Amino acid sequence: MAKKLMKGNEALAEAAIRAGVKGYFGYPITPQSELLEYLSRELPQRGGAFLQAESEVAAINMVYGAAGAGERVMTSTSSPGFSLMQEGISYIACAELPCLLVNVMRGGPGLGTIQPSQGDYFQAVKGGGHGDYKLPVLAPNSVQEMAEFVYDGFDLADKYRNPVLILSDGALGQMMEAVEFPDYDIEAHKVDHSEWATRGRRKGHDHNVLTSLYIQPDKMEAINQHLQEKYQLIEAREVRxxxxxxxxxxxxxxxxxxxxxxxxxxxxxxxxxxxxxxxxxxxxxxxxxxxxxxxxxxxxxxxxxxxxxxxxxxxxxxxxxxxxxxxxxxxxxxxxxxxxxxxxxxxxxxxxxxxxxxxx
Amino acid sequence: MAQLFPENLDDPYLYLAGDESHKCELIEEMNQVWRRPDSLIDTPMHYCPGCGHSVAHRLLMEVVEELDIVERTVGIAPVGCAVFAYNYLNVDMQEAAHGRAPAVATGIKRVLPDRILFTYQGDGDLAAIGTAETIHAVNRGEKMVIIFINNGIYGMTGGQMAPTTLEGAKTSTTIFGRDTSVHGHPLRIAEMIAPLPGAYYVTRQAVNTAKHVRKTKKALLNAFQYQIDGANGTCFVEIVSNCPSGWKMTPLESNELLEDEIFQFYKLGDLKLPGKE
Incomplete structure (x- = not known):
């Protein structure tokens, strides 16, 4: 396939469509808005749902819902917006829902600046929201990787039933480089989530419930231990x-x-x-x-x-x-x-x- | 008269949990006029005695069964007293973060448009922390049913003031009564959203009397039927309910308060009907 000159944000958006994203929920924020704009234009024509939410808080909860329905879904934002999403990410991590998150970092703290930064490292790798959880975090350093890591990110998310984060920055999002999209067979990478997804009760089955609430401490501890075992598995297998x-x-x-x-x-x-x-x-x-x-x-x-x-x-x-x-x-x-x-x-x-x- | 409850009931909890050994022999199929919907899980509910939630749960599952949409329906439980709704409602359910149920339902509906979505939210969830999600979901005309249980208080956390608490009402955070100059005014969410073009059907009902229960059932049937029919907008069913524990009174007193004072402020009836402004 021929190389194409694209912005990092647009390359990531295009790769998401080629990876079979079925739902995108986001909110405008510089320097990631091209991602939102690209998907608003392209995704509805190419088999997915695009929705501009009323806030990052709503966007991440739409992702929670749609990921819980077992579909391949994502959101993207930049630093202040990523802070707003932390509550939802914590819920998603505990309910073990696969989805892709993108943080095109800008300078902080506070409203900060729209220029590139790596100030959200701690937030990205140490959990970010409340409670003990982790996200696999992929850090691209080129427009090519902004695209490539989308496929890897979705597959990791499906494999471990865990949100995956692409941690980029304003420079990588905004700069233009030649990018080549790899061949990717969406069907071959499809994972059947019907066993746990909330898509309407299956005939002959009890209902599926997705929750992060376990009021009995022994059950909540067991959930924590299960999550930690999963993160240890990820640490053993997925270092790049x-x-x-x-x-x-x-x-x-x-x-x-x-x-x-x-x-x-x-x-x-x-x-x-x-x-x-x-x-x-x-x-x-x-x-x-x-x-x-x-x-x-x-x-x-x-x-x-x-x-x-x-x-x-x-x-x-x-x-x-x-x-x-x-x-x-x-x-x-x-x-x-x-x-x-x-x-x-x-x-x-x-x-x-x-x-x-x-x-x- | 045949006994309705067994004598020597050692373990009423077991009895309520559906233990067959205590089953009342009076009920046979030929004279059965009432039964639990299959989708209402046969288990003791955690709700306080006299609370309206259990009636609302039952009506909801009756409607989902009567419309034959059990396998197409996905519900969203809130944070609040109904946080465990999925322990009772045997349809696919997601538990949402506080106030975010309409956003969660939106996410599901947008990727699975042929499913039937409902949220089930209290007034702290829907009218305080989730006001933005509520208004924007309705404003987009998300094709879902929002069931709003308004009991004018935070029940789960122990009876604090809600945006919906009436003026003068004593709660654990307004011990001298709600003073509107300090605590703001009681919020009528249904009146706020009814004028939005995305609102398809907005109604306010109650479950404190048999008559009101029948009307609420009809309202829920309408709301779900509209969604099944592909109505271009959101259906909003408010149920003004009681909270005997939070209001610090008996169930009977709480029902009297509903009739005497609360329905004067939260007037029952339809606020918006399809095709009528």
Whole structure:
């Protein structure tokens, strides 16, 4: 198939239709509105229902309903809207309904800015709403991945009966790149949810009930334990990451999403200077690639985490390396994007200084 | 006269749960004039004695069975006293977050347009935290039945003031009575939504007397029939009910209060009929 020049938001929307999305419920918010606009135009003509809700609160509850009916459904929003959805996501996670969520992050806190940010990392990977739950989180770093991760996201959601989040940002949503949509057989990927979905009582069966309410503490604890077992399974099976020039690296950058693109450039600049720098890019933020980080901690002398926030993923990196090596942080906030030369400067702060110490 | 309840009833709970050993021999098929709808699950309800919810549940399941839509119907339970409605209603059900039932029902109806949807919500759920979802679902003319149990109080949480609480009424958060200058005014949601073009049928009924129960049944039959017929809008059936526990009175006193005061403010009858403005 020919490549097409598209915005990240539009590529994601197109991929959703090609993945067989049957319902989209959303609310306008910059910088993700193209997604909503694209689907409002395309989805009703191509076999799905589009509805602009009265709020993100309503949108996520429409997703709850439609996902509970066993259909492939999604919503998308940006940071403040994602905060509004947290209650509904908690209910969806507990009722174990498959659906796809998209957060095209912008700078915060508060109303913040419409420029790109990675400030919602904690909210995305630590649950976000009330109670103990997790979402598989996929972090694209190109328009191509904005599209590709939609298929993976829907399939993961169906496989584990769990909401899946694509955590993108305003730059990836707005920028245009060439994108190629993979072949995807919707029918072959269809999962039969009739056993639990609320589609009208099946003949000869008792009714299906979807709830997150278990008033007896022993039952609620059992639900919690069941969910945790599922998340452990996801952690064992679904870790995705990318390594760049890590084979001979003695110092490691760690970055996800847009930051990883900038960090990649910095690695190339550092290599030209003869520094043996590698990059580890987590693709799934939950499950987090802790194992590979622990392994690499045995190989490198230090790590530098680059994020567009004040230091969120860095906490998970430190947990993963278990004190084996120092883990430094460099970040920009409020819609500012780290520059490759600034990252190089940071690398030199730790890398060359340490080299000098060792030479002495 | 034959005994209606067994003597030496050791465990009334077991009896209510449908234990056959206590079955009354008076009822045989030939003289049976009343029976539990099959879709009303045979189990003790958690509702307080005298509460209108159980009557409303029964009417709802009678209607769903009489219209033969058990296998097409999906219901949404609210947060509030009816949060466990799915323990009694044997149709597919989803439990919604507080106030969000119309949004949840919208999601289902939009992806499965041939299903029959209803929400079952109290006044805290529908008229306070879920006001936005209620008004916008009706304004879009979502093809569903909204059943609104209005008892003018938060029952489940212990009798706090609701938006629907009448002026002067004493609740656990208005111990000197609702003062409209401080607590706002009682809200008539049915009157608010009836003028919306998306509202197809809006009616206010009650279940405190046999006559009112019959009228409510008729209203529910109408509302579901309209949806089956593809009516282009939302059907809204308000049932003004009592809350003896929350109102701190006997069931009888609560029913008298309905007649004496509450129906004066929440007037029973149709607010909007199809084809009439």
């Amino acid at each position: 990451f990318e390594t760049i020039m890590t084979e001979d690296a003695d110092f490691l950058l760690v970055a996800f999403g847009l930051s990883s693109r900038v960090a990649h450039k910095s690695v190339e600049m550092a290599r030209e200077k003869g520094y043996k720098i590698g990059l580890l890019r987590p693709v799934t933020l939950f499950p987090f690639p802790s194992e590979i980080l622990f392994q690499l901690a045995g190989q490198v002398r230090g790590m530098l985490v680059i994020e567009m926030n004040t230091g969120q993923m860095v906490e998970d990196v430190r947990l993963a390396v278990r004190g084996k090596v120092p883990v430094q942080f460099y970040g920009r906030q409020g819609g500012m994007i780290p520059q490759p030369d600034a990252i190089l400067h940071e690398i030199e702060k730790y890398y060359t200084q340490r080299l000098a110490v060792e030479v002495d």
